[in-house]
Amino acid sequence: MKVNIEIDDSHEETSITIKAREWTEELEEIISIIKKRKQRVFGIENDQTIVLHPDEIDFVFAQNRKVYAAMENCNIEIKMKLYEVEQVLKGDHFMRFSKSVVGNINNIDRFELSFNGNLCVYFHSGNKEYISRKYVSSIKEVLTKGGPTDDY
Numbered sequence: 001m002k003v004n005i006e007i008d009d010s011h012e013e014t015s016i017t018i019k020a021r022e023w024t025e026e027l028e029e030i031i032s033i034i035k036k037r038k039q040r041v042f043g044i045e046n047d048q049t050i051v052l053h054p055d056e057i058d059f060v061f062a063q064n065r066k067v068y069a070a071m072e073n074c075n076i077e078i079k080m081k082l083y084e085v086e087q088v089l090k091g092d093h094f095m096r097f098s099k100s101v102v103g104n105i106n107n108i109d110r111f112e113l114s115f116n117g118n119l120c121v122y123f124h125s126g127n128k129e130y131i132s133r134k135y136v137s138s139i140k141e142v143l144t145k146g147g148p149t150d151d152y
Contacts, residue, residue: 001026032091041088043069043076052076054094058123059103060085072125095139097121098132105143 016034020027041052041060057069062082068075078085086094086102097103103121112120119131119139131139 041069041078041080041085043078045074045076050076052078054089054104055106057089057104058107058125058127059097059101059129060089060094061102061129062100070127070129072127095142096135097129097139098135101129103129103131105139108143 018027018030040054041057042049043052044050052069052071056071058072059070060078060082061068061070067078067080067082067085069078080088082100082102086096089102089104093106094102094104104123107123107125109122109124112122114120114130117133117136119136120128121131122128
């Protein structure tokens with residue numbers, strides 16, 4: 001792929017032109033990145049609402065009818081349903097790990113195969129979570145394609 005960027009004071013606004021032979025999945029990803037706006041999630045801590053930045057969240061999980069964001073040193077309650085959090089964070093490198101967990105694939109440090117076919121995921125923060133067999137192949141595919149990273 002060839003990328004041309006032209007910086008010139010005569011341009012009044014930024015415009016992007018893409019020339020391609022056909023519509024591809026790669027073009028779809030480029031468009032979604034261009035259109036993407038940083039989403040944030042709000043959590044509740046000590047009766048106060050706080051802003052949670054997606055990069056700081058390792059994974060979001062549902063437990064006892066509540067949803068929590070697992071961060072480096074704590075779990076913070078989120079007043080949303082898990083599927084709503086998944087939709088909000090989809091563009092920020094979050095993928096479904098299991099029925100009750102959505103994880104940030106950019107914060108993954110390493111994997112360990114479990115005896116039952118699940119993957120144990122270790123995050124840079126020291127947190128760990130499991131990816132159920134149903135979701136292992138889709139996550140492996142995204143990671144091997146070189147997909148979502150900070151290197152856009």
